[in-house]
Amino acid sequence: MSLRDYERKRRFDRTPEPRPEGSATGAGRELFVVQLHHARRRHYDFRLQVGGVLKSWACPKGPSYDPAVKRLAVEVEDHPVSYAAFQGDIPDGYGAGHVDTFDTGVWSAFGDPEEQLQKGHLRFELFGNRLKGRWHLVRSHRAEKKPAWFLIKGKDAYASKVEADDLLDTAMVESTRRAAGKSGGAKEVAEKLKRTKRKAAPTVRHRRASPATWVAKIPGARKQAMPSGFFKPELATLREAPPPGDLWLNEVKWDGYRILTTIEKGEVELWSRNGLPWTEKLPEMRQAIEDLGLASGRLDGELIAINDGRPDFNALQQTLSGERASPLLYMLFDMPYLEGFDLSRAALVDRKSALERLLDGAPPQLRYSTHVVGQGEQVFQNASENQLEGIMCKRADSPYRSGRGDDWLKVKRLESDEFAVVGYTAAKGSRKGFGSLLLAKPAPDGDWIYMGRVGSGFSDEMLRDLTRSLARSGTRVPSIKHTGEAPRDAHWIPPTAVAEVFYRGIGNQGLLRQPSLKTMRLDKSPADLRNGDRDTTRRTPARKNAKRATRSEAITITHPDREVYPGEGITKQDVADYYRAVMDWFLPGVLNRPTSVIRWPNGIGKPSFFQKHIPTGGLKHVGSARLKEETGASAVYLYPESADSIIELVQFNAIEFHPWGAHVDNPDCADRVVFDLDPGEDVSWTRVKAAARLMRQLLDQLGLECFLRTTGGKGLHVVVPLKPASPWKIVKQFAQSFAQVLESMHPLEFIAVSSKARRAGKIYVDYLRNGRGATAVASYSLRGRPGAPVAMPLRWSELGKLKSASQFNIKTAVARLKRQRSDPWEGIDKVRQSLGAVIKALSS
Known part of the structure; x- marks a missing residue:
């Protein structure tokens, strides 16, 4: 296209x-x-x-x-x-x-x-x-x-x-x-x-008796006016196994977004679980619910997209973001109010019976979420065999209560954990390479404990890659001390790789039950597991520091072979692998900062999307914060809160990351000042480097320490850290004044206005990146330019040998980090300097 x-x-x-x-x-x-x-x-x-x-x-x-x-x-x-x-x-x-x-x-x-x-x-x-x-x-x-x-x-x-x-x-x-x-x-x-007399567009309405004729007969229904607006949903508590007995209704746990519906005087409003309006985002659902012909009601359900017969969260996200156009379904599972009657105190089984009756013959976008009475273990097993997320277990006689309680329980399909790969078994039958991988976890004595083997979940490409990297030099001599019930034909290797594995509990012999490979953790080593740095689906506590946050879960990258940089062989998977490889260095510069991303769904040769707000449908691993903009309006901004945030955004086709100079917990004050030295036509690279040195010298005279970064484009960034942070008004005033002083001192070299007509032969000192809501490219961010260049932090001592602003790319940047013993910007967050006295000096 x-x-x-x-x-x-x-x-x-x-x-x-x-x-x-x-x-x-x-x-x-x-x-x-x-x-x-x-x-x-x-x-x-x-x-x-x-x-x-x-x-x-x-x-x-x-x-x-x-x-x-x-x-x-x-x-x-x-x-x-x-x-x-x-x-x-x-x-x-x-x-x-x-x-x-x-x-x-x-x-x-x-x-x-x-x-x-x-x-x-x-x-x-x-x-x-x-x-x-x-x-x-x-x-x-x-x-x-x-x-x-x-x-x-x-x-x-x-x-x-x-x-x-x-x-x-x-x-x-x-x-x-x-x-x-x-x-x-x-x-x-x-x-x-x-x-011709004007006509209206065709509409669809149910031609059957109004619910008002039977809703009053629901046990526990009370005639009562419906409160206006959003209602808080009932939430579920996580459990390891389904509860026994027929007092529980067991439903599918749908992998989508919780959506609540209110109908007042026939007007339909849709809401997220947190009370954000979704009506305009889901016109087909509003239309379908309007076709029910209700005057008042409250509905509760999950929005899903179906792909190959199963709920597909990736397809849902891509549809809501405009990357694809999959049909959506609204799976309805509760109805706490209907046609003038409060049903919240009625038993769940009666509410669901009424909901099923209401949806009989409804538009196809609206689906009733069925349940099974009792048989929790069997329902859970069926959900697992069909690769569904899990099940919901709800007390059949429970009322509808807002908030989290024990009336609704969620049981997820599988646990997952990370294990060191310590060996393999030989391939059998038509399989090539190896049969299964042997897994181990850290032992208290510093060695490893054998936990079983995993032989399913591998793609053909994985089998080939793992055969080349792991299954070459195995011996019959165990590489770990605690071998337990290991197979006799095991080939042992030193613990050098990490696998994340789904499983259904631990058996009596201490081995994983029904394990299946989730992914190979290329971003981790067995030493990380020994240090306690493991990701699990159920037992991992909330991340509380940047080091912990740099470890990403295995987020599925769809269309991994799609070429992102046309003609260069750089794929979407390569982009994800790059960010995983540089995560420890990259993440601190964007963590908990409002961040704009630039997305290229079809590669850098096609149109790009600039995204700073949380997209329709939201994101599972990316933080959101409602912030004011310079105009006074407010909007929900996205911000990375973990490594998972970055990889999810890459899955969302993001290539470039541009953070604010402030954190979400203090958005009114900037802790960074960024000057972008942007050369005009016919400006040599030598002049750009000289300009950066001059700027450093002038900032030093003002008592301000600064740091250097390539942009991955044409110029350089000079970054001034601030501690304590300063209000945006002061930061912008300082940045503008400094740029203007620089221009007045060297009018043939610098210009402080953005007019392209006047920039020929000069270096534009772009200070406009220092207003509230303005951004600058992050350190280690890829750029959506030919060659996949990277914005790279440097030591000032490296400036002399620097060949261009795009010298580092997706390959050489990783190689540089492997050689790098310390961060070029080490200590940037510890520099204590402020702008108060500096502004007075510039104004005088």
């Missing part, structure tokens, strides 16, 4: 249409837009966001709700995502004419949309104000100048005889009337519209 044709066909000094660069937002769900375009021939432009662009078709007669009607849709060039908001007049030239927004919303595909488009049949669903339900785009096999498709309505509850022209509002009717003499086809439509 490329916007090259879009840009080639337009003169942006003459048209108000948006430029392609920086137009994709990636902030939420994949959207669709239909625009009524009075060009040379009146037509509808049908556009679907796929990745970072709008795939576009010109549909002369517009969409039809009649499944028997095939509407021609001619494929045209991709448009930028920002085009979805465009309305107005395009002047003479390509596409001249007036553009109105006919409809917009979000959409989902039944499968991979890019793959379906390539095959010539896209099946999808629209959630707009005018266009709803299931649709098809089918490629025509006729030879045409441009690829021809047919837009066809699916056979669903919305199907009718309604046409796009029937749904025009007054403004769009007037646009058609005005264009009657200018746009082909508009005159005929204008005449038709005079005779």
Whole structure:
């Protein structure tokens, strides 16, 4: 997908249409837009966001709700995502004419949309104000100048005889009337519209008795007005095993996001478990719940995405962030209020019975979460065999209580822990390499205790890599003292690798029960396990320091072979491996700081997304904090709180990390000042290095110690630590004053304004990175530039030999760290200096 044709066909000094660069937002769900375009021939432009662009078709007669009607849709060039908001007049030239927004919303595909488009049949669903339900785009096999498709309505509850022209509002009717003499086809439509009464978009409502006729009969129901707004959910307590007996209802533990629904006077509102509004993020769920026709109610459930028949949290995140368009389901499991009756004191089994009755025949996005009475062990075993996250066990007679208690219990499918690999067994049958890996944990006497072997969970690639690295030099002599029930044909090796393994408890002989490989921990060594640095799914306490936080869990990297740096062979997995390799050095610079990331879902050759707020759907391992911006508005910012945060963001296609100069626990004050020395055209690298030295000298005269960093781009960063931290107003005032003084002292060398026209031959001293909400690239962050350069901290003594700002890259940076005995910025957090006296000196 490329916007090259879009840009080639337009003169942006003459048209108000948006430029392609920086137009994709990636902030939420994949959207669709239909625009009524009075060009040379009146037509509808049908556009679907796929990745970072709008795939576009010109549909002369517009969409039809009649499944028997095939509407021609001619494929045209991709448009930028920002085009979805465009309305107005395009002047003479390509596409001249007036553009109105006919409809917009979000959409989902039944499968991979890019793959379906390539095959010539896209099946999808629209959630707009005018266009709803299931649709098809089918490629025509006729030879045409441009690829021809047919837009066809699916056979669903919305199907009718309604046409796009029937749904025009007054403004769009007037646009058609005005264009009657200018746009082909508009005159005929204008005449038709005079005779046609406006219609509403088809809706779906249940045609059955209102719940009000039976809700009063629910045991424990009380007639009571429903409190307005968000209600706090009931929460579950973690347990190791399901409780026995028929007093418990056992349900699937869905791997998704908890969503609460309130319905007041027919108005549907959706909420996260923490009370954040989600209504606009989930229009299909709002629409589906509206179709229930309720006046009042409270619903509780889990939002999930299904992939290959199972809930898939990665697919859910990618759909909510706009990276894919998977169908979503709302699995409902409780209903504490319905149609004027408080059901919170009714027994759970009765609430669920009423919920099941309510959802009978409901829209397909709403699903009832079934349960089994008793049989907890069997239900848990079935969930484990189907690779579900676990089960929920709920007291059948319990009321609905907000907060955490013992009425609801959660039992996760598997434990996991980390073990040293101390050997292997020979491969049998068709398997190549080895049969299983032998595992051990640290013993109190300093040796190792054999814990069993793991032979499942390996991919073919893993088998090949592990065979090359581990299964070469094994001997029959045990490499550990406590061999226990080890197999007789074991080949032993020294503890050199760490495996993270799922298992179902410890057996009587002290061996792992039913182990399965979760991942190989390339970021750890057996020495880490001996020092107590192990990650477990149930027993690990909360991380309390940066050293502990640098150890990341095995977050699955989807599409690991996707090339992130085109033509260079650097994949998404390579990016994740890089950040794991440099984590101990990288994490302290971003830990607990509001951080903006730049994401490239389709590689650096395609559009990028700038992300500073928590995306729709949230993130499991990334912190969030509501912070004020310079404008006075507030928003929920993301911040890394562990190594898992970084790897999850990489999984989210982040490459670059740009933190604030402040921490989330003190966002009003900056503890870093960053000056970016950005060279203009024709500025030699020697001059840039001299400029950094001069800046250091002047800062030293002011009594301020500073540190040096390459940017991975063209210039250098000079960083001034502050302790105690200073208010942003003071920091920005200092940074601006210092830059202006530098320019006044050396006007031929420096410039303190960002005007590109004036920067030729000079070095721009960018002080604007020191306002509240402004960011600078983090030390050790990759850059989304050819060659995968890295922003690298340096000692001042290294500046002389530095060849360029992009000297270090994804490979050489790791090699440097392996040689590095100490941090070039060692002690930066211990430097005590402030700006009070300095500002007075600069102002005088």
